[in-house]
Amino acid sequence: MLSITDLEKSYSAKKILNGVNLEIKKGETLGFIGANGAGKTTTLNIITGILDSENGKVEINGLTKEDGIEYKKQFFFIPDTINVFNNVSGFDWIRFLMNLYGNDDKERLGKYINRFGMQESIKKPMGSYSYGMMHKVSLIAAFTINPPIIIMDEPLNGLDPNAVLVFKGLIKQYVEMGGTVFFSTHLLDVAEKICNTVAILKEGKIILHDEIQNIIGESSLESTFMEAQVYEGKTSVN
Numbered sequence: 697m698l699s700i701t702d703l704e705k706s707y708s709a710k711k712i713l714n715g716v717n718l719e720i721k722k723g724e725t726l727g728f729i730g731a732n733g734a735g736k737t738t739t740l741n742i743i744t745g746i747l748d749s750e751n752g753k754v755e756i757n758g759l760t761k762e763d764g765i766e767y768k769k770q771f772f773f774i775p776d777t778i779n780v781f782n783n784v785s786g787f788d789w790i791r792f793l794m795n796l797y798g799n800d801d802k803e804r805l806g807k808y809i810n811r812f813g814m815q816e817s818i819k820k821p822m823g824s825y826s827y828g829m830m831h832k833v834s835l836i837a838a839f840t841i842n843p844p845i846i847i848m849d850e851p852l853n854g855l856d857p858n859a860v861l862v863f864k865g866l867i868k869q870y871v872e873m874g875g876t877v878f879f880s881t882h883l884l885d886v887a888e889k890i891c892n893t894v895a896i897l898k899e900g901k902i903i904l905h906d907e908i909q910n911i912i913g914e915s916s917l918e919s920t921f922m923e924a925q926v927y928e929g930k931t932s933v934n
């Protein structure tokens with residue numbers, strides 16, 4: 697589904713990604729974790745075409761950035777910082793995005809607006825939205841458009857507990873219908889509940905990528921992560 701090979705990226709003289717390799721299979725809900733500054737956002741921005749890498753290759757369903765809009769239609773990306781047109785309503789913005797993806801499922805859109813409790817605010821200009829509301833609008837767009845893979849950078853930031861519950865439910869439904877999810881997070885307890893696989897990025901490489909049961913065993917994702925940060929040699933590499 698999503699294949700990342702030998703990705704390398706530097707900022708000035710500093711190497712951030714030093715040969716990232718990752719294969720994400722259809723049906724995975726992959727939690728992408730790593731310390732602050734590990735390079736998670738940089739990786740996601742390269743996959744989604746916001747940044748270029750110096751080396752390496754990214755393929756989604758056999759397509760690359762060079763395939764243009766067909767590549768773009770393989771995924772929906774929710775960045776950490778969402779820049780929008782302040783005077784456009786959330787509803788018009790989602791309809792615009794749906795058009796881009798060739799999706800016209802108004803029924804599904806209405807259903808997800810309700811699920812996130814955005815019935816009233818969706819018609820208001822996005823300039824009036826809080827950070828969490830902007831994330832809700834993006835999630836409504838993502839799940840309505842229903843692309844092969846949804847990629848998210850810290851999607852849980854700013855979501856209230858009810859929205860987190862809705863988020864979990866929609867991910868489950870989306871994956872059951874054949875979707876794939878790849879998101880970065882620092883919330884290891886949530887990742888442990890939502891994800892079926894986890895990848896840890898450290899010092900510019902993926903040091904571990906496995907099913908969550910294999911990773912945590914009798915322990916917790918938090919303690920596995922802490923251990924991986926200290927004792928890299930003890931972890932397995934896929």
Ligand SMILES: Nc1ncnc2c1ncn2[C@@H]1O[C@H](COP(=O)(O)OP(=O)(O)OP(=O)(O)O)[C@@H](O)[C@H]1O
Pocket residue numbers: 707708712730731732733734735736737738739
């Ligand atoms: N435009 C830039 N110019 C220079 N350095 C950058 C730039 N963007 C990111 N970096 C550096 O690259 C490294 C990786 O940043 P990145 O945002 O990808 O990490 P992250 O894993 O997403 O971190 P966090 O968990 O804190 O969000 C950091 O050291 C950061 O300071």
